[in-house]
Structures are given as C-alpha cells and as structure tokens.
Amino acid sequence: MFPVFAKLPSSSADGKAASPLLSPGTALTLCFVLSLAAVIAHSASVLLFLSLADGVFLYLCRINRHSLWRAGKIFLWQSTLVTGLYLLRFGVAAGLGPGLLISWKLVLAFTPGLALAQGIPQNGIEKAMARILPQRMAFALSMSIKFLPLLTREIRAVYEAQVLRGARILPRDLWRWRNWSDFFHSLIAPSVVQAMLLAENIAQAARSREFGRYPRRTIWPG
Amino acid sequence: MTPILSLRGYSYAWPGAPSWTLREVDLEVNPGECHCLMGGTGSGKSTLALAVKGLLPAGRQGGNLLLNRAGGEDSVAVGLVMQNPETQLLAETVGAEVAFGLENLCRPPQEMTQRVTQALATAGLNLPLDHPTSRLSMGQKYRLLIAAHLVLGPALLIFDEPGGQLDSPGLRCLSALIAELKEKGLAVLLCDHRSQELAGVIDRFWQLTEAGGLAAGAMPLEPAPPLPGALPPLPLSRKSLVEVTNLEVDADDGAPAWAGISFTLQEGERAVLCADNGAGKTTLLRCLAGFIAPRRGSVKIFGDSPKPEKLRGKLGFLVQNPLRQLFETTVFDEVSFVLRRTGAANATLSARVERILQLCDIAHLARSSPHQLSYGQKHLVALAAVLVAEPRLLLLDDPFAGLDGRYLSRVSQLLVNLNEEKGTTLLWTTHDRGSFPSWVHRRMTIEGRSLVSSFC
Amino acid sequence: MSKLSLKDLLFICFCAVLLIAVRAAFRWRLGISGHAMFFTVFFLLLSRSCVSHRLTATLTGFFAGTAAIALGMGKGGPLTLLNFLFPALAIDLGAFLFPPLLGSYPLCALVGAFAGASKFFSAAAIGLLIGMDRTVLWQRAFIEAGAAMAFGCLGALCLPPVVKRLRAYGLFNPSGE
Numbered sequence: 012m013f014p015v016f017a018k019l020p021s022s023s024a025d026g027k028a029a030s031p032l033l034s035p036g037t038a039l040t041l042c043f044v045l046s047l048a049a050v051i052a053h054s055a056s057v058l059l060f061l062s063l064a065d066g067v068f069l070y071l072c073r074i075n076r077h078s079l080w081r082a083g084k085i086f087l088w089q090s091t092l093v094t095g096l097y098l099l100r101f102g103v104a105a106g107l108g109p110g111l112l113i114s115w116k117l118v119l120a121f122t123p124g125l126a127l128a129q130g131i132p133q134n135g136i137e138k139a140m141a142r143i144l145p146q147r148m149a150f151a152l153s154m155s156i157k158f159l160p161l162l163t164r165e166i167r168a169v170y171e172a173q174v175l176r177g178a179r180i181l182p183r184d185l186w187r188w189r190n191w192s193d194f195f196h197s198l199i200a201p202s203v204v205q206a207m208l209l210a211e212n213i214a215q216a217a218r219s220r221e222f223g224r225y226p227r228r229t230i231w232p233g
Numbered sequence: 234m235t236p237i238l239s240l241r242g243y244s245y246a247w248p249g250a251p252s253w254t255l256r257e258v259d260l261e262v263n264p265g266e267c268h269c270l271m272g273g274t275g276s277g278k279s280t281l282a283l284a285v286k287g288l289l290p291a292g293r294q295g296g297n298l299l300l301n302r303a304g305g306e307d308s309v310a311v312g313l314v315m316q317n318p319e320t321q322l323l324a325e326t327v328g329a330e331v332a333f334g335l336e337n338l339c340r341p342p343q344e345m346t347q348r349v350t351q352a353l354a355t356a357g358l359n360l361p362l363d364h365p366t367s368r369l370s371m372g373q374k375y376r377l378l379i380a381a382h383l384v385l386g387p388a389l390l391i392f393d394e395p396g397g398q399l400d401s402p403g404l405r406c407l408s409a410l411i412a413e414l415k416e417k418g419l420a421v422l423l424c425d426h427r428s429q430e431l432a433g434v435i436d437r438f439w440q441l442t443e444a445g446g447l448a449a450g451a452m453p454l455e456p457a458p459p460l461p462g463a464l465p466p467l468p469l470s471r472k473s474l475v476e477v478t479n480l481e482v483d484a485d486d487g488a489p490a491w492a493g494i495s496f497t498l499q500e501g502e503r504a505v506l507c508a509d510n511g512a513g514k515t516t517l518l519r520c521l522a523g524f525i526a527p528r529r530g531s532v533k534i535f536g537d538s539p540k541p542e543k544l545r546g547k548l549g550f551l552v553q554n555p556l557r558q559l560f561e562t563t564v565f566d567e568v569s570f571v572l573r574r575t576g577a578a579n580a581t582l583s584a585r586v587e588r589i590l591q592l593c594d595i596a597h598l599a600r601s602s603p604h605q606l607s608y609g610q611k612h613l614v615a616l617a618a619v620l621v622a623e624p625r626l627l628l629l630d631d632p633f634a635g636l637d638g639r640y641l642s643r644v645s646q647l648l649v650n651l652n653e654e655k656g657t658t659l660l661w662t663t664h665d666r667g668s669f670p671s672w673v674h675r676r677m678t679i680e681g682r683s684l685v686s687s688f689c
Numbered sequence: 690m691s692k693l694s695l696k697d698l699l700f701i702c703f704c705a706v707l708l709i710a711v712r713a714a715f716r717w718r719l720g721i722s723g724h725a726m727f728f729t730v731f732f733l734l735l736s737r738s739c740v741s742h743r744l745t746a747t748l749t750g751f752f753a754g755t756a757a758i759a760l761g762m763g764k765g766g767p768l769t770l771l772n773f774l775f776p777a778l779a780i781d782l783g784a785f786l787f788p789p790l791l792g793s794y795p796l797c798a799l800v801g802a803f804a805g806a807s808k809f810f811s812a813a814a815i816g817l818l819i820g821m822d823r824t825v826l827w828q829r830a831f832i833e834a835g836a837a838m839a840f841g842c843l844g845a846l847c848l849p850p851v852v853k854r855l856r857a858y859g860l861f862n863p864s865g866e
Contacts (some may be wrong), residue, residue, distance in 0.1 A: 155702030177574025
C-alpha cells in the first residue's frame, strides 16, 4: 500500500459529530472575526468576553470532547514554549502572568479555526469559499479537491508498477539514502507528468462546455 | 445545403513540433450527417476534434476552418465529448453536471431545469436530477456527458474515441442515439478506429493518413483476430501458478463488483478476464500482485502469499496507460531498468534489451526519449520494459484499450511468442466483451458477483 | 493571474492540495517541530518550476492555505494562510533573483532555507499582533525558524533531480513552460 496518500483527514472523519447549528458561511465569517479579535485584543476583560464567545462558537459548531482533546494537545506545546520563555526572561513572579496571558491569546486566536475545521462539513466550507474567491480560482481549487482521489489513484498506479519493475521505493527501501534517486526519478517525476495531464484534461473538459466564456457564471438552482 | 463545418486545406502543428499533425485537410459536414474519422493511434483524430471545437493551443496553422453556425448567447456551435468520462464529469449531481454549460453561458437559473430535463431525456438517461454522478456506470456517465453537451444546443456533436470506454452493447446504444440526433438535424463527427458497431449510422468514412492528410475511407472490415498459429493445448499436469480461493477484498477506492471468487491459473496458461469498467478488474490484479490484502479467502502466487518485494522480476504488470510507468530519458534505459535493478550482468543486459527492442520493432528508437513517442510506440516501450525481465506471470490491465489494429496485432504476437517460448502465464483484463482474442485458453467474466470461467 | 491558463491554474491547485494532503498524512507520524516545511518548500518549488509565472509559488501558497481551511486542516483558521504565504513569497523572490535556481542544488538549498526562515516572520508577526514581549517573541521565532530552515533546505534539495528529469523528457523548456 502506498502510505502517504492513504486518506485525507476531514472533519467528518469520525462520522459521529452532531450537525452544526451554524451555516458554513456564517461559521467562516465568525471564525475570521473571533480570530482577528483575539489577535488585537489586549485587555483582560475583552479576552474574557472572547473566551465566552469562543465557548459559544464551539457549542454552535457542535465540537465533541474528542476533538476538544485533540485541539488541547496542539495548544499545549505552544503554551508551554511561550510561558517557559517568559519565565526564563522575567522569572516566575513577573513572567508567569504575562506568559499565561499571551498563551491564552494564542489559544483564543486558534480556537475558532479548529472549531471550523472540526465542526463544519467540508463541502459546506468549500461552497462558502467559492463565494469569496474569484470564479476561476474557486473552480480550479474545487476541481483539484474533487479530483485529488483520482490523482492519488494515478500516483498509486505509478508506484505499484515501478515497485514490480524493481524500483527501490518501498517505505523500508527509503531508509537507504541511495534509493532516493529511484524515488524521485521513477515515482515523483512520472507523478508530476500525470498531474499535468490530469490538469490538461480537466481544463479541456471545462472549456469544451464554455467555461471562461464570460467573466461571471449563473448558478444551477438544484 | 449549407454545410455546418467546412475545412479547406486546413493544417495544424502543435507548438514547438517540427512537423504538421494535420496537413491540407478538406472536409465538409452537413446537417443530419454522420462522418467517421478513422486513423491509427496518434494519427491526429483528437487534434482535429479539438481544432473544430476551438480548443487547440496557438500552434502553426494554415488553411480555413469554417463553422457556419456560430454559438449564440444561449447555445454553442460544436459539442465535443472526449475520451475519458472520469475527467470530464465536474459536478456532484446529474442535474448540476448537465447545467454546468448553461451556468457558463450565464443562462438564468429558472430556465435551466427544463433544458436539463429535456437534454437528459434525449440522451436516454432517466435519473433524478440530484442523483450523484459518482454512482453512475460507465455507460451512464457517457450518456450524461452527451446530455451535458446537448443541453447547449450544438449543431455539430463530436465523439472522440467512444470505443475506448464503451463496450459493444454500449456502442450499439450510442448508435441508436446518433440515429435519433441525425433525425433532429444534428451533424455528428465520430473519431474512432473501431467503428463496426456504429457503421449503421455513418454516412461517410474518412481516413487520416500518417502524413496528416485526410482521404476518403471505407467501412473497416472486422479486424482479423490476431491468431499467431494454432492454440496449443494446455497440459493438465502442469502446476498451478495462481490460486485464488473465496477471495473478497476491501479496496480503498470502492468495493469491487465481485466477491467470494475462486480460480487457478496453470503455468503457461493464457487467460482473459472481461468485465465492465469499474467492476474491479484492476483491484483483482492489484490483489494478485500483493498490493491489497484479502479480507476473506486467500491468494497464492508461486505457492506463496503475494508480496510485491518478492515478486520483482518474476511478476510483470503492464498498466493500462503506459505513460504512467515511463520515466527514463531513453528507451534503452527504460527497458533495461528492471534488469539493472534485478542485478543482471552488463553483458547480458545489453543483449537482452536489444533483442526485446528488435522483437517489439522499436530498436531504432533506443536513444529516443520515451515521452516524445506516439501513444502506440509508448505502449510498445512499456510492454518491452516488462517483457525484458521474462516474468513467469504477466498481468496486463486492459492492454489493448486505445490501440489500433496495427499495434494490437503486434502486441498480441509478442505476448503469444513470450508464452510459447518461455512458458509465461498470461492474465489480462478487458472491458470489451466483443474483443475476446481467440488465442486464449480460458475466458473469465464477472456475472453478478461471481466469476464465470470457461475453457476454449 | 490573467496570464495563467486554466490548465496551469489547475496544476497549481493540485500542487497545493497535494501539499496539504502530504502534510496531513505526516502530521501525527513524525511529531518533529518544523517538519511540515519540508513538504511546503518542495511543493511550492515544484509548482514554481513547472508553471513559469512570477507569482506561481505565492498562488500555490494561497491555494494551499485556502484548501487547508476548506478541508478542515488549518488549525489557525484564517491565520493558516500566513504559514503558506510567507515561504511562498520567499520562493518567488528567490526565483526572481536567481533565475537558474530550479535546477541548482546550492541555490535550491539557499532558497529553501530562506523560505524556512520565513517561519520567523509569521511567528513574529503573530507575536507582535498579540502583544508578546519582544525578547520572548524573538526567541520563540528563532526556535521555530531554526527547525523550519533545516527542513526547508532539505525539501528544496529534493527538487533538482525531479526538475532535471522533467526537462530531459522535453515536456517543458528551461524557462519552465
């Protein structure tokens, strides 16, 4: 099995999360506002208010305990590093308070993003992004996400064909430095060619149905 | 009658290419007519289709290409259904897929539903508009693509290599659809080298020559079955090379159509497996090569569970699209790669590579870049790169897809020679039930979820 | 943007989405700080070498950040964009200053390290915005940038063999077209 492209983690990976109470567009906007507010806020009272707001946001995104625990682990390293550096610089008495405050600000800046990532369905966020981005960019990005499984299947086919032809590209082969030339030449280079071909085929398919004829498009009501 | 399409001395060369792909092409297509462009693999059929649709990059051009009905605000002059539906379906649901072109033409949403429904009915696809495109069969996907072009009201509809994806029944359905479209006054241009199934609706045949010119053609005869000599009987006493027992797998790209299948292949046997696209042919081959572990049942290759690292050099695997596995900078290096990695001595290496290049009739290309060759030549290079190792078992994943008769017979001849000389066991897959070669010992098909095997 | 064909734009997006997928696949397996810069620099340089446009890497970084948010892999929300945009800008600047960059090992290593060092700016920018103490801010930024530079350098060194092979195929000319 080709290990790298096994499966993309996604918000719906566990499939057990309850439906969020916010639309993707609203969630995306709130996420941006809350993150920005945490970055620019300085007073403790505003941070306290933002903490409450983040709590409500987490609830509305229906984040479960498992996701919260994973988020907590991500923040732990950042908070330990920042607080540790404050303690080293100012000592325990003068450094602990500001260190914890800054760590808390970092947590508040990143929490809305995590809630968005874990709680809101992926296709909903994609659609919301498509409304924000210019048409061509939104189309290209959504097509690359849609066709990623096909591309990874192509790359996997390259990998398997080359392994049977003797290429030293199995995971354990790559512990030997000299086998990396096989990895680049027999796997990465043909995979890039496949990605180029796939991009060309999709572009032709879209243009054959008049994509790009006008700067704007209407939207299918279904 | 005013022709919809007229080409007068039209020539085209791809950017940077020294020679013309199309040279002095003259062609006229009238409403209600169906023309078929034939030609070998890489002869320029797809280039001509892209030229008519206006999708070619700015290369060297000469002559005139006239479309006598320009696309209006709500329609297009030409629709082009390309080869692979997998890379042309851009939306998640049937309705959204057909409406994609209307969105691009900025048609008002209230107009879309009726036009989409009408196009789907014409294409013979009676499915709800919110039906996911991912759940369609290959034949349904092809019909959906036709609807996605018909909805734009083209005067000329081009089909590029429909035989590359559709099996014989699928091509017969397409033939009936083309007949209906002709009655409605639509012109059709078919670019295919396999046109027997569509012959009933074709009004004129054209042949693209190797020099890029277009000459009047005739309906091709059924291709002579590539039978290099009589089929040798299969000795019953030979040992089993492949043993599959009650096999079930979970593939990460979807469960295969089959489950609980069993079969054995003897040493020196030639077998073909025929099943629709998406039925799990590639999954089965990947399982035999040890890339997918069985969920239930067992697979034994050479008497042992398959492990890719142990099968290097003993098992050859030719993937459907040869471009995937070509990566060296010369044909010689490409073909010798497996020998270099399996530790063959330099003296024997050159001799073996030269011999296989001669057998494949590509010795003159030894110093060429594999990426600069035609599709058929690439196919032969990829085959040579697998055959040079003289594997005991050779798995071929739809090896004849997209190959014209000339390359098809050469590839068949090579496989049969290898089988007769070295006793290599052959198992290949195909999506086309009409193209069973007559030189196989055993034919296998997927019926329902079972594998049905019959000896010839 | 207007000069880019739809095909090039799609290829750039594929590089961006593959970058996100590979980073995600390795996120929990390695657990080494800064290792993501290895993949970031490699894919940004790859897209820059295959699509000849002054802002290819920046666009790839923008798409990668956007895709990370859309696919639920951006732990920083909108701030995730900075993680991709800073190294991408560094690579576009490097390719602008050193045109033969993409086939050269030393230049690739230099630009890879430079792109990795951009982690310093993203870490510092966030620290400044949230009002972190300056000394702590610089120390934290240096720690994060040091590891990122090493991994960025390694990621960049993987590019020349791939680019040389693609050029040998004759699929694009030395300018990357």
